[in-house]
Amino acid sequence: MHVSDRVSSLLWRFAPMIYGPTILFALGEGAVIPLIPILAAERGADVAEAAFIASFLVVGQLCGNIPAGWSVARLGERLTMAIGGVLAIAGSVTMLLSPNTAVLAVAVFVIGFCAAAFGLARHSFMTTRVPIAFRARALSLLGGSFRFGTFVGPFIAAGLLFAVGDELSAVWFFIVCLVATVLLVLLGPDPEKTAEAPDRAPASEDDSGEPVTGSIPVDERAGVFRTMWQHRRVLSRLGVAAASLSAVRSARQVVLPLWGLSLGLDAPTIALVVGVSGAIDFALFYASGQVMDRFGRLWAALPAMILMGTGFLALSLTHDLSSANMWFAMFAAVLGVGNGLSSGILLTLGADVAPKSEPAAFLGSWRTLTDAGGAVAPLLLTALTALTSLSVATGAMGVVGLLGAGAFIRWVPRFVPRRREES
Secondary structure (H helix, E strand, O other): OOOOHHHHHHHOOOOHHHHHHHHHHHHHHHHHHHHHHHHHHHHOOHHHHHHHHHHHHHHHHHHHHHHHHHHHHHHHHHHHHHHHHHHHHHHHHHHOOOOOOOHHHHHHHHHHHHHHHHHHHHHHHHHOOOOOHHHHHHHHHHHHHHHHHHHHHHHHHHHHHHHHOHHHHHHHHHHHHHHHHHHHHHHHOOOHHHOOOOOOOOOOOOOOOOOOOOOOOOOOOHOOOHHHHHOOHHHHHHHHHHHHHHHHHHHHHHHHHHHHHOOOOOHHHHHHHHHHHHHHHHHHHHHHHHHHHHHHHHHHHHHHHHHHHHHHHHHHOOOOOOOHHHHHHHHHHHHHHHHHHHHHHHHHHHHHOOOOOOOOHHHEEEHHHHHHHHHHHHHHHHHHHHOOHHHHHHHOOOOOHHHHHHHHHHHHHHHOOOOOOOO
């Protein structure tokens, strides 16, 4: 049997073990995220402090990527996820028992830190085990697993609140998901040992932008910071383009609720518009992988960035129009389409340019850079809105999107050649 066919069969056979831990973690995390500000408020936080505590989830993930890369490289994906699950359980129990906002913030940080371990472990597994012919589809499914959790999790939290009437019920649900995740990781078959890495020529280029013509032997593990320095060119070019995509994605989650509030819409209407946008986003996650595998990475990245960039720019011009509510709903849908088409792009590009041997340290740096883009965007929006207006801040994110599209046009062909070698 052809290597690609054999590995593909094994991936589908072990799909519950490959995608199951990610789905379980994302479901529990998605149920808890909307309630973090409420838990903070119950412990005496005002609105600004509650938002600050909620941001510790992103900060924790940002800080966790590089240690997760080190752990995966030394301990392997399975043990890294098990350790991350146990630490997340400890963080969730701390959240249940937290007497004040400081302890709650630490618990939220720990959960975000552990989320980085789950994300990077499976990203590294796909990078080393999945042949390039269907890498984008496999990684789009991985991205869809996260989207599924963040989309369905809040509905589970709402159902638990309705049935139990206690915000902590969502935290208990997260703990149950984490226990199931750890058991699945430790007791289930290990896909790392079953799905062998395909023996193929690398499909990426080195940091000089020149095509790689042979294998890249790596006889010893390079440290995380040494890896960052060795691959500084691709990280500072294609990595920055990827960070702009992450920034635009993050901005969408902030702009849409704020825009609805600025128009005077009530909470159910805003939730409906944002929910429809999220549903469109989730429905398109697999299409992105199909496009990337069939036509190339740029054919998904570029339409996604152009749609979101122009969507933000156009939305910024509609605030004072008589039909502003209609434009809000329409451009929320446009942003949902753009975000859906970008599913798996950051994962796939990171896998494409990662070193063939020992990719975990590089992926830790890559994910830190892209997560930083997502973390900076809300801060930039807040500052611009305070200094100017929400319309100007929204338009600025549109400019970031279009500049990012230009960066993808420039750097994707250089670092990710169009010619793909089948294994």
